[in-house]
Amino acid sequence: MVQSLLASMGALAACPQIASSHPVFRHLSDAETLSKADAKAAATNWVPEFLDSHQNQTLVLLSERIVPGSSQAQVNRIIDLLLTVDTAENRRKFTDSLLAIDVESRKRFVRVFKALSADQQDEILTSLAAGKPSVDQDSGRRSIKKRLQQPALTLRDHFENVKAWIVGTYYSSEVGMRELGWTGDVYFVELPTCPHPEGHE
Amino acid sequence: MTQKQSFDVLVIGSGASGGWACKRLAEAGLKVALLEAGRPQSFKNFTEHQPPFELKYRNLVPEVVRKTRPIQSEFDICTEYNYEWFCNDLEEPYSTPADKPFHWLGRLRMTGGRTNVWGRVSLRFSDFDLKSADFDGYGENWPLSYKDIEPYYDLVENYVGICGLAEGLAELPDSKFQPPMPLTCQELLLRNRAKEKLGWTVTPARSANLTRPLNGRGACHYCGPCERGCQTRSYFNSAFTTVADAIQTGNCTLISNAMVYRVLMDADRNRARGVLYIDRNTRQPHEIYARGIVLCAQAQESVRILLNSANRQHANGLANSSGVLGHYLTAHVRTGGGSGEFPTFDAKPTLGGPKRPLGFYVARFRNTKGGPRSKNFLRGYGFEGDTELSFNWSAPSFGETYKKALRDPRAQVNVQGFGEVLPRWDNYLEIDRKLVDHYGIPVLKIHMSDGPNEQAMIKDMAESAGELLQAAGAKNIRTFANPSAPRWAVHEAGIARMGNDPKKSVLTQFQQTHDVRNLFVMDASGFTSNPCQNPTLTIMALCVRSCDYLMDEMKRGNI
Numbered sequence: 203m204v205q206s207l208l209a210s211m212g213a214l215a216a217c218p219q220i221a222s223s224h225p226v227f228r229h230l231s232d233a234e235t236l237s238k239a240d241a242k243a244a245a246t247n248w249v250p251e252f253l254d255s256h257q258n259q260t261l262v263l264l265s266e267r268i269v270p271g272s273s274q275a276q277v278n279r280i281i282d283l284l285l286t287v288d289t290a291e292n293r294r295k296f297t298d299s300l301l302a303i304d305v306e307s308r309k310r311f312v313r314v315f316k317a318l319s320a321d322q323q324d325e326i327l328t329s330l331a332a333g334k335p336s337v338d339q340d341s342g343r344r345s346i347k348k349r350l351q352q353p354a355l356t357l358r359d360h361f362e363n364v365k366a367w368i369v370g371t372y373y374s375s376e377v378g379m380r381e382l383g384w385t386g387d388v389y390f391v392e393l394p395t396c397p398h399p400e401g402h403e
Numbered sequence: 404m405t406q407k408q409s410f411d412v413l414v415i416g417s418g419a420s421g422g423w424a425c426k427r428l429a430e431a432g433l434k435v436a437l438l439e440a441g442r443p444q445s446f447k448n449f450t451e452h453q454p455p456f457e458l459k460y461r462n463l464v465p466e467v468v469r470k471t472r473p474i475q476s477e478f479d480i481c482t483e484y485n486y487e488w489f490c491n492d493l494e495e496p497y498s499t500p501a502d503k504p505f506h507w508l509g510r511l512r513m514t515g516g517r518t519n520v521w522g523r524v525s526l527r528f529s530d531f532d533l534k535s536a537d538f539d540g541y542g543e544n545w546p547l548s549y550k551d552i553e554p555y556y557d558l559v560e561n562y563v564g565i566c567g568l569a570e571g572l573a574e575l576p577d578s579k580f581q582p583p584m585p586l587t588c589q590e591l592l593l594r595n596r597a598k599e600k601l602g603w604t605v606t607p608a609r610s611a612n613l614t615r616p617l618n619g620r621g622a623c624h625y626c627g628p629c630e631r632g633c634q635t636r637s638y639f640n641s642a643f644t645t646v647a648d649a650i651q652t653g654n655c656t657l658i659s660n661a662m663v664y665r666v667l668m669d670a671d672r673n674r675a676r677g678v679l680y681i682d683r684n685t686r687q688p689h690e691i692y693a694r695g696i697v698l699c700a701q702a703q704e705s706v707r708i709l710l711n712s713a714n715r716q717h718a719n720g721l722a723n724s725s726g727v728l729g730h731y732l733t734a735h736v737r738t739g740g741g742s743g744e745f746p747t748f749d750a751k752p753t754l755g756g757p758k759r760p761l762g763f764y765v766a767r768f769r770n771t772k773g774g775p776r777s778k779n780f781l782r783g784y785g786f787e788g789d790t791e792l793s794f795n796w797s798a799p800s801f802g803e804t805y806k807k808a809l810r811d812p813r814a815q816v817n818v819q820g821f822g823e824v825l826p827r828w829d830n831y832l833e834i835d836r837k838l839v840d841h842y843g844i845p846v847l848k849i850h851m852s853d854g855p856n857e858q859a860m861i862k863d864m865a866e867s868a869g870e871l872l873q874a875a876g877a878k879n880i881r882t883f884a885n886p887s888a889p890r891w892a893v894h895e896a897g898i899a900r901m902g903n904d905p906k907k908s909v910l911t912q913f914q915q916t917h918d919v920r921n922l923f924v925m926d927a928s929g930f931t932s933n934p935c936q937n938p939t940l941t942i943m944a945l946c947v948r949s950c951d952y953l954m955d956e957m958k959r960g961n962i
Contacts, residue, residue, distance in 0.1 A: 269802075383752075393625055403595050
């Protein structure tokens with residue numbers, strides 16, 4: 203399963219917010235990890251190894267809300283397995299992000315994310331997605347002084363962190379790749395030419 | 404020593420120049436031994452059609468490559484697909500001063516050398532390049548002119564197959580082209596507006612990719628990743644063209660896994676008599692002999708062999724009576740450029756469909772003949788560029804809204820400068836006496852840094868990239884200008900420079916060493932300067948010319 207899930211990660215390198223520096227890429231660093239991921243993700247009696255039950259349930263719901271189809275692709279299982287071998291910092295960042303979403307849910311609706319209605323979950327996610335990131339994503343640049351400082355993560359950062367894991371995992375699956383046009387064809391007679399007879403003056 | 408063999412000519416290295424040397428000489432009837440440091444190349448090694456999910460690590464695990472190729476993997480063409488074609492950096496180290504890092508990239512260890520993975524951009528030089536000292540007073544002219552190389556450009560191009568569009572530019576002479584690959588709508592817009600507003604020429608990439616069948620090789624089938632090989636031999640790779648032709652004559656013997664250590668000299672007659680090489684598999688030394696020796700091992704590697712060939716008569720390295728050997732190292736600077744967003748013209752991104760191997764080229768426009776001269780730097784640069792039609796991965800939101808927004812196409816045009824580095828004495832190579840490689844061969848210590856001219860040129864690359872993109876009406880233009888040459892050096896040249904004066908140069912105009920008549924260096928080592936055009940086409944043309952001279956000299960009994 204993981205082998206299919208990770209198939210198109212190369213294509214995702216073009217995504218600024220799902221760059222190769224994102225931890226989702228670094229999990230694929232040894233065969234053992236992948237083998238374990240394959241076996242465990244396919245298991246019918248699967249239980250999360252790194253996430254606790256609450257975190258996992260939250261992730262299942264988040265995944266499906268952020269990228270529909272993620273449940274079928276078992277995105278949560280892959281992410282859990284990858285987190286088991288990730289750095290302590292990245293594991294902490296991920297669970298911090300889940301926690302931040304729960305905190306925001308409680309603040310708005312007095313309940314954790316998984317206990318909210320679908321409309322309420324969407325409201326929370328809409329709010330997070332509209333928040334301000336700690337780093338200017340447009341320029342991607344900060345002064346050396348600022349780079350040496352660890353900016354306080356915003357709710358938008360937490361949202362983007364979780365989203366990047368989910369998007370990266372889903373669109374590296376075979377079904378994700380096919381969704382974006384991959385067919386396996388490799389022989390083409392010609393390249394497309396400009397279809398505009400008026401030209402481009 | 405376990406082996407003694409004798410040939411007419413030894414060719415060291417099987418890349419662009421070595422392939423041509425053995426083809427030209429073997430087809431003329433000479434007995435040639437081709438010594439290649441790497442393994443034989445094979446179609447079964449080609450993976451251009453292999454999807455990532457068939458790879459053990461999906462090409463997503465840089466550590467797999469970095470483990471043994473920490474330097475080679477700096478180049479994005481060295482991936483999980485093909486990293487075993489590259490040298491093991493741990494086994495074949497080199498050193499640098501602490502304050503002058505230099506990333507020696509593209510060190511291939513397969514038949515075909517760098518042509519296995521090269522960028523394939525194929526551009527002619529002009530007299531404007533070869534006589535650049537006449538134009539701006541810096542450095543030395545080449546000891547030959549365009550008219551000397553022109554027939555050899557024709558010969559090489561008719562065999563290699565270069566697609567492109569004739570533009571009639573004095574600074575960038577046209578080749579014998581196959582039809583060009585089409586420009587995208589965005590690039591047509593860029594081409595038209597660059598010409599109209601700036602007078603600059605944006606032309607389809609001049610590339611060693613076939614658009615028509617040639618000599619039994621198929622036209623490009625547009626699968627994409629040429630650097631992983633080509634089942635239809637549509638891009639030029641010497642392993643399956645020149646080297647294959649040479650072997651087919653029956654006159655060329657390919658000796659693989661042969662790490663040449665040094666040239667063996669007949670001291671009494673001041674003649675090279677052969678080479679000593681180390682077998683990579685057994686790590687045993689071997690000697691092999693010939694009437695003529697042709698080094699085509701890649702610039703630094705060839706000079707390393709000469710420096711390691713020092714003896715009592717040639718204490719500073721073989722063919723180094725001038726003291727110039729190893730000096731004037733140049734390599735293109737390429738870390739200035741920019742990008743901008745363009746209209747999509749209704750094009751849709753996809754993970755399927757045909758992929759164009761290369762994009763476009765912007766011919767040199769700074770310090771051109773008759774044009775204004777920059778106050779900040781000498782010489783010039785061209786831009787390589789392409790159009791990136793991509794999904795909107797960074798789309799905001801989530802759910803079906805995100806999935807829909809993801810498909811909102813983004814068209815971005817990117818340009819990257821390739822600029823001339825001035826030959827400077829203090830950019831040089833020497834042998835590091837404290838370090839040997841896995842095979843016991845002393846390694847190079849490389850001293851190189853950007854000078855003020857390169858720094859100013861890189862800055863100008865960013866500014867002119869912005870100017871170009873703005874002229875085309877691009878939005879959200881971003882430019883970059885980073886220190887470059889030590890980190891991203893490619894197209895190294897000039898460290899055994901050609902010249903008419905034996906006191907100031909290593910090689911004659913026929914790439915024959917001034918000091919030893921039967922010793923030649925036919926890779927980019929001999930370049931007297933390193934024009935901004937990509938060097939491989941000129942390397943090949945000069946090699947054929949020099950081989951013809953070598954054969955004439957052998958016929959005359961001079962070698």
